[in-house]
Amino acid sequence: MAPNPVEGLLAGAVPDLERSLRFRVQRQGVLAANLANADTPGYRRAELHFEDALANAMAQTDPRHLAGASRGPGGHRVEIEPPSRSPDRNGVDLGQEVLEVSRNAGQFSQQAAVLARLIALARIAATGEPR
Amino acid sequence: MKLGDVSDIAASGLAAQRARLAVTASNLANAETTRTERGGPYRRQDPVFAAEKVAPAFANALDRALHKVEVERVSEDPRPPIQRYQPGHPDADEQGFVALPHVEIVEEMANMIAAARSFQANLLTLAKVREITDAALQIGR
Numbered sequence: 402m403a404p405n406p407v408e409g410l411l412a413g414a415v416p417d418l419e420r421s422l423r424f425r426v427q428r429q430g431v432l433a434a435n436l437a438n439a440d441t442p443g444y445r446r447a448e449l450h451f452e453d454a455l456a457n458a459m460a461q462t463d464p465r466h467l468a469g470a471s472r473g474p475g476g477h478r479v480e481i482e483p484p485s486r487s488p489d490r491n492g493v494d495l496g497q498e499v500l501e502v503s504r505n506a507g508q509f510s511q512q513a514a515v516l517a518r519l520i521a522l523a524r525i526a527a528t529g530e531p532r
Numbered sequence: 533m534k535l536g537d538v539s540d541i542a543a544s545g546l547a548a549q550r551a552r553l554a555v556t557a558s559n560l561a562n563a564e565t566t567r568t569e570r571g572g573p574y575r576r577q578d579p580v581f582a583a584e585k586v587a588p589a590f591a592n593a594l595d596r597a598l599h600k601v602e603v604e605r606v607s608e609d610p611r612p613p614i615q616r617y618q619p620g621h622p623d624a625d626e627q628g629f630v631a632l633p634h635v636e637i638v639e640e641m642a643n644m645i646a647a648a649r650s651f652q653a654n655l656l657t658l659a660k661v662r663e664i665t666d667a668a669l670q671i672g673r
Contacts, residue, residue, distance in 0.1 A: 422668075425664070426533075426535055426538075426664065427533055427594055429535075429538050429657075430533050430537055430538045430541065430594070430598055431594070431597060431598065432657070433541040433542050433545075433654075433657045433661075434541050434586075434598045434599045434600070436542070436545060436650075436653050436654055436656075436657055437541050437542060437544050437545030437548070437599070437600060437601040437654060437657075438545075438581070438583050438599055439545075439650050439653065440548075440549075440552075440581055440601075440646070440650055441581040441582060441583045441599075441601055442580075442581070443583075444583050444599070447597040447598075449594065449597075471593050472592075472593050473533075473592050473593045473594025473595070473597075474533075474592055477594070479593040479594050479596075479597045481597060495649060495650065495653055498653070499656055502653075502656060502657055502660055503656070503660065505660075506660035506661075506663050506664055509663075509664045509667055509668075510663060510664070510667040513667040513668055513671050514667070514670070516671050517670050517671045517672075517673065520671065520672070
């Protein structure tokens with residue numbers, strides 16, 4: 402029997418999208434903290450890097466081990482940048498940070514829209530009629 | 533970390549920048565003040581910002597990286613008052629000099645513009661949190 406195309410669609414793309422959406426929300430928090438501290442002397446900029454399953458498998462040789470100290474929920478890598486050399490030792494560039502906040506939110510919206518369409522497609526396939 | 537935490541962080545930024553704006557306004561308003569409660573001319577002030585951890589030390593790496601901002605204290609500018617020769621002034625000394633606060637109008641204006649910019653940036657974070665919430669609510673439709 403041929404595999405169910407709807408099942409394949411949901412099983413393949415939905416968990417990836419969900420993981421990506423979670424990452425976007427987490428990254429928004431890191432960027433918000435950078436922006437709030439754009440004028441705090443000595444603040445070190447933080448960044449969240451998306452890590453794929455392979456990188457996680459490499460970092461964690463046994464699933465029973467604790468995740469690395471620099472990893473947040475979802476296994477994404479948290480990076481605290483080295484102290485800046487600017488006079489107030491603050492590494493945040495307001496313009497760059499604003500750009501990243503906008504871009505990150507935009508990517509969330511795009512991925513959320515794709516997920517919404519996938520669910521709509523699955524609904525059509527299941528019921529045989531568009532809503 | 534929840535989306536609400538992102539709003540809290542942005543709100544702390546708004547509060548800090550608003551406080552900075554208030555201190556700048558106080559400096560500008562008192563640029564010519566020669567009498568204060570503890571005597572002498574007004575002394576220029578500066579807010580001191582400090583990063584404040586959102587989560588306890590045992591939280592995961594992401595939560596430990598999150599910092600709100602707070603106004604730790606308001607520091608006093610150590611620069612001595614400016615002596616201006618104005619013999620007619622009621623607070624002039626025997627030589628005719630008046631001690632005036634060391635407030636540079638240009639410096640305060642630059643500070644005010646920077647505070648307004650940072651305030652706007654935190655406002656943008658709040659707007660984007662709303663955008664994310666709206667997009668998330670569309671998923672189930």
